[in-house]
Amino acid sequence: MTVTANPDLVDGVPRSRIAAASMIGTTIEFYDFYVYATAAVVVFPQLFFPKSDPTTALLASLATFGLAFVARPLGSILFGHFGDRLGRKTTLIASLLTMGIATFLIGVLPTYQQAGLIAPALLAVLRFSQGLALGGEWSGAALLATETAKPGKRAFAGMWPQLGAPLGFLLANATFVVLVGWLGDDFLVWGWRLPFLLSIVMVAVGLYVRLRLTETPVFARAIDTGQRVSAPVIEVFRGSWRQLVIGTFVMVATYTLFYTVNTWTLSYGTAARPPHGTGLGYSYLDFLRLQLVGVLFLAAMLPVAAMLSDRFGRRPALLVFTAGIMVYGTTFGLFLNADTSMGAVLVFLIIGMTLMGLAFGPMSAVLPELFPTNVRYTGSGIAYNAASILGAAVAPFIATWLATSHGVGWVGVYLSTAAAVSFVAVLVMRETRDTALDDVTTDTVTIADHVGDALHPG
Template sequence: MTNQPGRQPARASLAAFVGTTIEWYDFYIYATAAALIFGKLFFPSHEPFYSTLASFGTFAVGFFARPLGGLVFGHLGDRIGRKKALVATLSIMGVGTVGIGFLPTYESAGALAPALLVALRIAQGIAIGGEWGGAVLMAGEHAPKDKRTFLASFAQLGSPAGLILALLAFRSVAHLDHAALFSWGWRLPFIASAVLLVVGLLIRSGVGESPEFEAIKAQRRTASLPILDVLRDSWRVVLLCLGANVIGVAGAWFVNTFMLNYTTQTLGLDRGLILDCLFIVAFIQLFTQLASGWFAQRVGAGRFLTLAAALAMLSPWPMFMLVSTGKPVAIVIGIAITVMCMCSSYAVMAGFMTNAFAVRVRYSAISISYQCCAALAGGLTPLLGTLLAHDFPGQWWPLALFYSALAGISLVCIAVLERRQPRASRGEVPLAMPE
């Protein structure tokens, strides 16, 4: 099947979507368990706040490991090929996630339990750190130039799709009584990842290597140490791309992880209600991202991203007002407003970054930009949100201000990138390091 080049763009986009869906499913079930389960099972305390903080700490560990994954697999992807790197990342993620499902808890293993949890969480972080850049490039580099922004966005669709699967998995065990859920029910979503792993590897095997990478490999123009070239020649663009990604990365974990804990513990809302609301919003996110990639391809990625970041700055204020009512419809509308603004940026950023760097170092460059952002903005956001909620009890305006500041960082960095090279946002020229 891989000898049919006319079908490769569609197959590559599908493989990127399925692969990242599986990776994000694994990541999201950990996030959900960290918000609802792990604090009690692995970090028991008389004060729920400290248990939650410790649980979100292990959540952050996975983000801190992501730059390492981006560095290692970015190097491999730029040296030996995107496809081989992606098979490895998917396998590591699957093994790490299934392993979590079989872990002993603190009650039965003491300090060994959280230590093992952290170790497997690091494996997850390394895997997804290497996965994202390769999936984006396999979709984007197979695509025609005039469709790159749209087809590269398919890799980003894995985030809402993985969230939908994760919420379905946890919703299916949420009906269990408390004892069953905390004894064995929480393990099932993790163990089920083994089935998804097999499916993902089968689909990914049907896609050929990136034609752009094959071309520079045939010309013997691959970089010996791509990350050194990136840091020497394009460190400013890396930092700007890092900042441009903040709202897409931090916003997702603010809404899907911190808000899950905030609504259940601070507002006292029912766990099942919030999971149902997030489930509905995940479908809205999926279709919003698909539409965003299509629309941005026509109006210009940079222009679209600027508008999305500006709207994201305004979005948390109506969200908190609506969520604070405790009414299901208001909760869905409030969260959906924020998610639509956030995910519009997230969807388009993949193609935008693909055009920012030369092929020979592209895997390393976009991986280090995105994954360092993930380590800082994604890993720390739930922790900082929890601290703000604790320090300002009953007040949501500091949380809204925090979110607006995150969006403001992205807005500034996107604007600077546009000023440096306006045509790059339309995919016409690279921002840095021409071939």
């Protein structure tokens, strides 16, 4: 199986179809994931947990939100095993089905008032299932795009599945905005179920697109040359543990940024103003609209970041973008205080999402480039999703505690610290822009490389 002479075809499949399949699939899966994130702030604390203490209910809801991030590395191991053994296409179909079924079932769950503690228990199980599915989705979609990319355009090709994150967020939040405005009080009675139930329709579309693909030529060549391993996860930890550590910490800043500036700010922005609370006092609907505007800037920056990464290299681009996140963390106290106007909050969200797009854009090329073909699905997935625990699972919880106990400025300190960790990881990461995916060995990072790259970032 080889790439055809036509540069716009890969084994007879148009590159445009491959890009669409990688983007549509991740859009659907991130829609499902973000529907839960949005509901976790306003819906689930009221319907799935005891309401005697609103703050405790919110923290319990955010804890179930974070449960999916614990499941994601397990999903990357599970789906990565089959992705590296059986192929990218089959595994991506399985992850899409898992996510769609779990999301649909959340939409038919009984509430705490109807079923007692069974309700939050079932919610936690299905949230865990969402995490398993997303753990297998991202790396597969990234490989689908990058392993079929044109020479020198790998980051730009990998940008298409990255678009799934902001597009899924836009779809999820736009659905909530429409339903809250349309249904009013009935939204909390039954309307909250609709975004979850709609997932089944979107999954059907995603399955149709992905079933029309073929296997990536890079993986096919690995099979033809006998490179497949029996236990990819063991091989990753044995031969690519340095890449796992570096890849994980490279991703930490982007996760912390996104889930602080979106999930946490939604709860902070809609909490009561002092003296009755510690938030900004905006309506749920108004704040969702602000977030929708901010995410547009995330989407717009993804192709910009990808092109810069292809032009100047992964490390120089990421060093600049991550430094920007460090500086941004120092502005939380300035933008988010009792006197903050809605315009200032919008500027805050736009800056944060612009930086998110720049830092997130090259990741679907960076992480796969760190690993050899026979463990690439598993390795890139574990790195990506292990970072989700360190940078996303705990971010809303820690930010809520810091804002309540020490003030909102400390939330920014938390973000800047996470960005500093990622900055160091990028600094010691070897440049991978010109790496041929077929030729990557199991030991692409050495101490000598760390020193040399630190002295010569280009």
